Amino acid sequence: MLVALLIALSASLARPGLKAADWPQFRGPNRDGKSTEQGLLAKWPGGGPRLLWSVHGVGKGFTHVAVAGGLVYVTGLDGNEGILRAYSLDGQAKWKASYGPEWSTSHPGARSIPTLHDGLVYVASGVGNLACFDATSGKPVWSAKLFELYDAPQVQWGYAESLLVDGDKLLCTPCGKKATMVALNRKTGQSIWASPALGQGSSFCSPLLIEQGRQRMIVTMTETAVVAFSPEQGAVLWQHPYANPRQNHPISPIYQEGLLYVTSGYGKGAIGLRIAEDGKSVTQIWEQPRQDPVHGQAVLVDGHVYAASHQRASGRWSCVDFKTGKLEWEAPGVGKGGSVIFADGLLYCYAEDGTVGLVPPSPEKCEVVSSFKVTQGDGPHWAHLVVAAGRLYIRHGTALMCYDVKVQ
Numbered sequence: 001m002l003v004a005l006l007i008a009l010s011a012s013l014a015r016p017g018l019k020a021a022d023w024p025q026f027r028g029p030n031r032d033g034k035s036t037e038q039g040l041l042a043k044w045p046g047g048g049p050r051l052l053w054s055v056h057g058v059g060k061g062f063t064h065v066a067v068a069g070g071l072v073y074v075t076g077l078d079g080n081e082g083i084l085r086a087y088s089l090d091g092q093a094k095w096k097a098s099y100g101p102e103w104s105t106s107h108p109g110a111r112s113i114p115t116l117h118d119g120l121v122y123v124a125s126g127v128g129n130l131a132c133f134d135a136t137s138g139k140p141v142w143s144a145k146l147f148e149l150y151d152a153p154q155v156q157w158g159y160a161e162s163l164l165v166d167g168d169k170l171l172c173t174p175c176g177k178k179a180t181m182v183a184l185n186r187k188t189g190q191s192i193w194a195s196p197a198l199g200q201g202s203s204f205c206s207p208l209l210i211e212q213g214r215q216r217m218i219v220t221m222t223e224t225a226v227v228a229f230s231p232e233q234g235a236v237l238w239q240h241p242y243a244n245p246r247q248n249h250p251i252s253p254i255y256q257e258g259l260l261y262v263t264s265g266y267g268k269g270a271i272g273l274r275i276a277e278d279g280k281s282v283t284q285i286w287e288q289p290r291q292d293p294v295h296g297q298a299v300l301v302d303g304h305v306y307a308a309s310h311q312r313a314s315g316r317w318s319c320v321d322f323k324t325g326k327l328e329w330e331a332p333g334v335g336k337g338g339s340v341i342f343a344d345g346l347l348y349c350y351a352e353d354g355t356v357g358l359v360p361p362s363p364e365k366c367e368v369v370s371s372f373k374v375t376q377g378d379g380p381h382w383a384h385l386v387v388a389a390g391r392l393y394i395r396h397g398t399a400l401m402c403y404d405v406k407v408q
Helices: 002-014
Strands: 050-056 066-068 071-078 081-088 093-101 115-117 120-124 129-134 140-145 164-166 169-172 182-185 191-194 208-212 215-221 225-229 236-241 254-256 259-264 269-275 282-288 298-301 304-308 317-321 327-331 338-343 346-351 355-359 370-373 386-388 391-396 399-404
Touching: 066 115, 066 386, 071 399, 081 120, 093 129, 093 140, 115 164, 129 169, 164 208, 215 259, 236 282, 254 298, 259 298, 298 338, 304 338, 304 346, 338 386
Parallel strands: none
Antiparallel strands: 050 399, 066 071, 071 081, 081 093, 115 120, 120 129, 129 140, 164 169, 169 182, 182 191, 208 215, 215 225, 225 236, 254 259, 259 269, 269 282, 298 304, 304 317, 317 327, 338 346, 346 355, 355 370, 386 391, 391 399
16 A cells, blocks of 8 residues: 555656646545645644635635646636636746636526646636636637537536546546546647446536546546546446435545445435456445535545535534444534645534634544634635635625745
8 A cells, every 4th residue: 555655656656747736626636625735734723724825806706726736726606707826935926717607597606617637727617618728828729618518408507527647637527318438638728538328417627637547537427327438448347236316416426445425415315336456347335414514525534534514414514434334423612514635633624604624534533623614705615715825715796815834
């Protein structure tokens, strides 16, 4: 395991412009909500960590920032148009670029997190359009109308997938009549492969690339199933039925040592899946109805999954054993509902009432050691937190804030 970790870290650092402290895509370097940061504050001052800077007018949206190569990227809705903005690490505007029409009806705003890779930045709009820009200048490289290309319907509440890079492939899931998942050449936008059309709709999930034995696979969720695809040809490796009353599954699965944690909101709860050694089938090994986060995601730390519930526990936070599904505790935590990430030994929790708090991960109890309220911005507190290079980034509506969380 240690050798594999060192190889993965070396590979990530080999990418031009990518540093260990970066947060270059949805949920961080490995899409698991975990930072590699060290030397962060174990407790904040009474009013919260020091605010370094804030900017307003980033557009409407629920996306967290991406941080890479000395720039901070954020998407937002201006009028009916999606705008990708880049800021320096001290909050100075560097460039902005339009990526076309953005979701402007129910809960208007940007949904897809920018993905940074090898000097390019990729975004998707809520209406199913893709765009690629030069990460330094903002110059357009290519664009594509994903839903038109693959005959996919518009998604209720807006397309919310954050795009995944695998080598020279850009992976996305239009769930259309011509394909469920597709791989595009990330440099040109041209098609590499298209998976079979499964007749299952998009469910807001962002895919995860994993390796089980010698089998690499892309795992995601449609409206009615957890599905794994081959990243080489797009073949469907396996499916497992999973649905809730809203057919809404924005939580990316969590993988470790042959096991998958799968969950969603609306009372469905979590399940544990064991992937076969050959990577071509799965078996459900447990079910835990109490942990049902919605778009706040979940994080795995030392064999336990931490998340805020949606309906089953009325927004309370919980801890579940990853291997058995055992519920260790439920507690009010930092406040009703919300998102969670992990950095330097602590959970960073962001409740839907705007409270941000530090919680030591423990299967024994939930203890909030520090907290403060986000007072800038407007609308729901749905964007996830980001920790990069000793800084905590919080996006709330049209406002973006940067806090110093590093030990001085």
